């Protein structure tokens with residue numbers, strides 16, 4: 586009995602002062618190993634009388650359980666202590682907080698698009714989604730570009746093996762939207778467009794446009810000018826002037842190139858406007874009667890205007906990007922600039 590008390594005392598002494606896992610393992614060996622104190626005690630049992638055997642055996646087992654438990658407890662404690670020591674050696678980072686500079690940001694196209702959506706919503710336009718894969722009919726025929734029309738050459742198109750196309754312009758959604766809502770109608774539909782362009786700083790095979798349509802009774806070019814001027818003044822955060830020049834697009838008649846007075850130099854001439862005082866931003870026009878008709882709208886009763894804002898171009902201007910390829914690139918130094926100039 587005394588022997589067990591001594592072993593227990595010795596164990597308590599060592600387990601209380603143990604400081605690392607190696608030492609703990611040494612304790613395990615010293616007490617529970619082949620020649621450990623407790624193992625040796627167990628071996629003594631067989632030489633005892635039956636009576637002694639029982640109580641001694643019980644006590645040895647109790648002590649063994651206690652030793653095992655205490656070693657396990659201490660092991661957990663020491664393991665955790667080691668992990669903590671490792672963490673303390675690391676630079677002081679809180680892995681649960683978002684990491685300062687590297688926090689994600691909205692893509693510049695998303696930011697400008699969102700701003701345009703807010704502006705048009707405030708003027709009563711709905712915002713529509715468009716398909717990226719379109720029927721040839723919607724992309725061309727429905728906007729008055731029949732097969733073999735030379736205007737198709739201006740848009741080098743990706744044809745899919747099923748005869749559909751990657752939409753070359755957001756105008757491809759005009760027909761679907763007219764059929765969906767009928768007249769009157771005020772809608773914008775931003776989207777990604779695709780053309781088989783020779784790539785350079787101002788040409789990409791994947792770019793963004795924002796189309797808009799307003800159809801109602803008595804809609805005229807004055808309405809078009811009003812909405813474009815209001816929209817651009819809001820986008821640039823200052824009053825701009827607009828001017829129309831003639832432009833040909835088969836889906837509008839008359840068709841225009843709409844220029845904005847340069848918001849950066851106020852029209853005096855600068856790098857952005859190439860010293861002309863004007864920037865070309867938004868082809869537009871009065872919707873061709875054929876297009877209305879194909880959309881199920883009676884051109885004798887309704888008129889409308891449409892525009893196709895070059896969203897990629899507007900984003901480049903807003904952020905001062907000199908290469909359109911940044912917009913599909915992965916350079917975070919470029920893409921994380923969220924300050925609108």
Ligand code: DAH
Nearest residue numbers: 754756868869870891892893
């Ligand atoms: N879809 C034309 C293009 O991508 C742009 C365009 C011009 C859209 C005139 C229009 C418009 O709605 O009226 O080249």
